[in-house]
Amino acid sequence: MAGAKKKSKTTKSGVKQGGKAAVSRETLETYYREMLMIRRFEEKAGQMYGMGLIGGFCHLYIGQEAVVTGLQHALEPGDSVITGYRCxxxxLxxxxxxxxxMAExxxxxxxxxxGKGGSMHMFTPEGGFYGGHGIVGAQAPLGAGFGFANKYRANDRVSVTYFGDGAANQGQVFEAFNMAALWKLPVIFVIENNHYAMGxxxxxxxxxxxxxxxxEAFGIPGQQVDGMDVLAVQAASEKxxxxxxxxxxxxxLEMMTYRYRGHSMSDPAKYRTREEVSKVRQERDPIEHVRDMLVAAGHADDDSLREVDKAVKAxxxxxxxxxxxNQAPDAAELFTDIMAEA
Amino acid sequence: MVELTVREALRDAMAEEMRSDADVFLMGEEVAEYQGAYKVSQGLLEEFGARRVIDTPITEAGFAGIGIGAAMAGLKPIVEFMTFNFAMQAIDQIVNSAAKTNYMSGGLVNVPIVFRGPNGAASRVAAQHSQCYAAWYAHVPGLKVVAPFSAADAKGLLKAAIRDPNPVIFLENEILYGQSFDVPDSADHIVPIGSANVVRPGSDVTITTFSIMVGKALEAAEALAGEGIDAEIIDLRSIRPLDTETIITSVEKTNRLITVEEGWPTAGIGAEISATVTERAFDFLDAPVLRVGGSDVPLPYAANLETLALPQAETIADAARKLCR
Structure with a gap:
């Protein structure tokens, strides 16, 4: 099946897609814990930003937790991930x-x-994560480059390349699509569609x-996925x-998701109603979704979940x-890491 | 020594590095089947195959970004731009993704990549195909910028650039591609980035320059020698890092400085050198530093206007006469 020759298939999957498969208690507990960790971490970051402990731009992931959590569980060591500034x-x-x-x-x-990158520029190559890029859409060709490297080395590793609905309109995203399809690069382009590019x-x-x-114009098959359902995300990602x-x-993959907070901490989010936000929170919250599954299956109760919450908060x-x-960077660090040493 | 054109020297540098390191590959427009828009990659497809010599679509931002991503993943890409004028489409990737990542990641992710291609004016191709980008890239911490004149330097610097763990902007010159020079006949011939070369020693005036203007400056020096003015010509070779020691040592001897570049003088390489020498060797200067550069206009097409707009040997000689009067 040549990617460039095959007629692409674009599909929309409903909320039930991932949910139907039998999921182990352990998996659900892991998802719950990891998503809760992201949420509490981001809430704390928001709080610390408010206290002036975090500067600059700070883009929170609250509401979108299921996307990165479900996708990460479809990956193996050696796969790479790259995204924009909401990183x-x-x-984690x-x-x-x-x-x-947090110290970054x-x-x-x-x-x-x-301390030289800040909120938007963080990397953990050990975990296969390569940033954390501040220019909207620029990570799309970079991610395709990781796919290129995999193909060049003839390993079977994949490159996950996230961007948002806003970046989806950048020209270089299409340039990356074209070459990724032309050269059949192992790249999963993930659009985190949270419905708002800033405002x-x-x-x-x-x-x-x-x-x-x-x-579709490049023969790249696309799928719309319920990004508020970690199981749907995981299933689509596995495929x-x-x-x-x-x-x-x-x-x-187009992950239909939603951010509860503003674009960044400085965004009052006046372009949407409070009702819209609270409706999603009440009806579609990705963490509540897993919590409900855990409780319904008898895997957890209020007490056991409180224990998880406590551990995460700690x-x-x-x-x-x-x-x-933690101390501020030493002044001498100003002039280190500009160039890599041979 | 063997006699090679700059074109051949560049090709040999790439071929040698590709032979010794399987992570090195070449990508760009027309680099493979067409053998290079300027035939710099002649024979590489045949020797290394389509996996390592890769024709791209016309999509500079895209393939620059793919090269940078591949470099972050540990490969050593050589990305050819058909000319650096087209690299403006990709300058965000070069500056924001390639140059800044090592610093932004606290040294966790480096970008070993070479961006190369012809830079500056060729012949009668007018404003959009003739710009010199030396000053633009020299402005950016995290980049190395080189601009060789001779075939020997082209080969030695390109090999150094490919081995460098950082992004290197390698500025070539279309008119120089066909010029021949003696080149050391050795795969170990490396010219370290960051070292200038005194190509003509002299005692009366220092002339700093790079790329095609080195030839013009040497021509000017010949004319000046007949008039009793002994010019010292420094081929900068590297624009960033700049070999300021060599420049200052020369100025301490000659006490006069002319900077020559093909690009616009405003905020240019000459302005930078002038400021550096003023800061560090002011007491050694017997005359103001003079800048010779391209005229402050978009490069015109008409033959006479183009000649007027670009520094010529005579322009350089005139500057020296004025300074040494």
Missing amino acids: HAHM AAGADPRAV LTGRADGVSK TSVTRSTAIQELCQRG AVAQCRADEGPVL EVNDAAEFAQN
């Missing part, structure tokens, strides 16, 4: 130490980037709003990963504590 959760999902991530947010010496809704920015169709490992070329508080008390 704290991707760092890739196994980065929450202390080091506070701009301290033991931050993952030694501009998809309906105001995009001629054809079915972003999963964006690859996409299998296609890429089988050398069938790139795949496009880990986040520890990270926050560390990040506040």
